[in-house]
Amino acid sequence: MSTVTVTESPSDALVEIRDLVIGIQRTRADRLILVDSADFDIRRGEILGLVGESGSGKTMVCRSLIGTLKRRSATIFGGTIMFDGMDLAKIDERRWRSVRGNRIGYVPQSALTGPNPVMTIGGQLVEAVRCNRNRTERDARKRAMELLDLVHIRRPEVVYDQYPFQLSGGMRQRVMIAAALAQDPDIILADEPTTGLDVTVQAEIMKLLREIRTEFNMSVVLVSHDLALIDEVCDRLVVMHGGTCVEVGSVEAVARNPRHPYTIALNRARIELAAPGSELMTIRGNPPGVGEWPSGCRFCERCEFAQDDCRVGASPPLLEVEPEHWSACIHASLLGAASE
Amino acid sequence: MSVSMPPADVTDVAAESTQDGPRPQPVWERILRRTGRAVIVAFWVMVVAFMLIRLAPGDPVSAALGGEASPETVAALRTQLGLDVDPITQFWKYVWAFTQGDLGTSLLSGVPVTEMLKTNLPVTLWLIGLTVTMTMIISIPLAVFIALVRIPALPYVFRTLTAIGLALPSFLVALLLLYQFGLIWGIAPIFGYEPGFPANLHYLWLPALVNCVVLVPVLSRVLYSSILDTLDEEFVETGVIRGVKSYRFFWFYVLRPSLAPTVVLLSYMMGVMVGSTVILESIFALPGIGRELVTAVNMRDYPVVQGIILVFGILVVFLSLLGDIVASILDPRVKLT
């Protein structure tokens, strides 16, 4: 396993993820590794963006933070997730019940299938409000109304009795955010929360998440494959590629002064996309498939800076290239100079 | 037919940027509209039942009287049956009589068709009801068990067995079961009927079981794959994260969101099965309307044939209406149109 080189200041770190390895035990001897050596912190009150092409392992990391890997037959094979003195990588189902939903809220990906289709909005919120806590029905209803108000749903008393199919996608996602807030969690995980919504609604949801962070000083982990969508709202970014974290740092550092060729390519793709009349530019090649990762740097086959030393050994670990800015490219120092 | 299943139909989400979603449509309004449509379909069933008899080869009157009747007798019967006026007038008379609860009178026995239905229809309805109940009682636990208990070989065995069950012709199943349960084990009556609940169940469970052999493989498969689809959906994850209690979880997050396609399918298949009761009632000598229909057709007793075809048709329409309504109550995503 890679050596621990990430040295973030532990004072404001709410969750510390170190060397996290997630995979599937296919047979007794056959393990398929989906994510290896994920290394980053979630700090108190920050919006942390988790970006990378689809298939890079973002959802797996999220699931490990909410304890639902097993439902997808995946397991944590190594590493630690320290949260409030607990190692989430090792706690059992019983302990999870007091963390899940309670301390860590979750906003599902799809507005379409996120809310339970056979329950009213009110029913679902009351369920979220009452879980793990003994509230009376009346109390729970009051709190549910409050939550709907909090996420700016107009006419909450009408929406309360409606079914998800009667609401627009944006409203459904607001409801899901309300449900995630029900227990006043410390962290909210939002795994691509604006999938399938149109652009203006996406922006509204982003605004809402930022508002919530400010109001409750919660940490938000915002997952997206689209850097352009989230770099406005995030404080820090974690870039994932091929099941590893390739770059970690503040938005200014990562998005404006990237020190990993993958991030540079992501950035370029979005700038050229934004420029009118430009051809659609995507990152060269395909992301390496799970189980077919090349040795050495997993980006080497797509990287324009690749050298011979990139193709040997283990996947390079994150190294601090400047204060509070980590990159897993072994030629990161050259890149910094090049982009200046 | 009228049901379109999610998620294909609920994808108009992205278009909304305002906070006001589509106006809620009251459940009652939807059910009423669907019922209205069923009534219209029932009317067409009447038209078809009426035309079938008139388009069938052979003149009903001469068929009923035999070849040797005098022209006066034929004319008298035509007048008695109301066949002496033009077909359009005949039809409206027939509709009018129907609204008065009059389906005509048997040519053979002189008994009003409605009287015959009073004794025969309950037998068929009980058979249908028992079939639906038994099918659900077998299919739901079976599908749930195979979907939730993750034994690797089980789904494979399940698919193979259901495929075999599907391939068996139902009259053959009927004869085999009758032989095994009735003759060898002697735990079911070979024929006959006794009206009144619960005595009638003793005579109906074996025919219902025959229907199950056809229905259970289809329905448990459909339910099985719906449950697997449901378990893959994100709201299930949300339920897990909320720590929903297991019995609530099972109903609200697993079974109820999966049931609609099965219920709709069962109601449609029961419509088809109404036809197969003709065979079953004959094999098991049950005095239902199916067997009555066979007799009436053989005897060219055309008011009876027309009446029973109409009742069968209305039964099919009603069953699919019932299925759609139940499905939409279970799962609000189901559209009643």
Ligand SMILES: Nc1ncnc2c1ncn2[C@@H]1O[C@H](COP(=O)(O)OP(=O)(O)O)[C@@H](O)[C@H]1O
């Ligand atoms: N059950 C599974 N079996 C095999 N591969 C899987 C399984 N679940 C996920 N994967 C693979 O793991 C990788 C990471 O998936 P995921 O975390 O969902 O990526 P992301 O959310 O970044 O798009 C993907 O390449 C996916 O194909």
Ligand code: SF4
């Ligand atoms: S380590 Fe080498 S191949 Fe990998 S990103 Fe850096 S330069 Fe490219």
Ligand SMILES: [Mg+2]
């Ligand atoms: Mg994902």
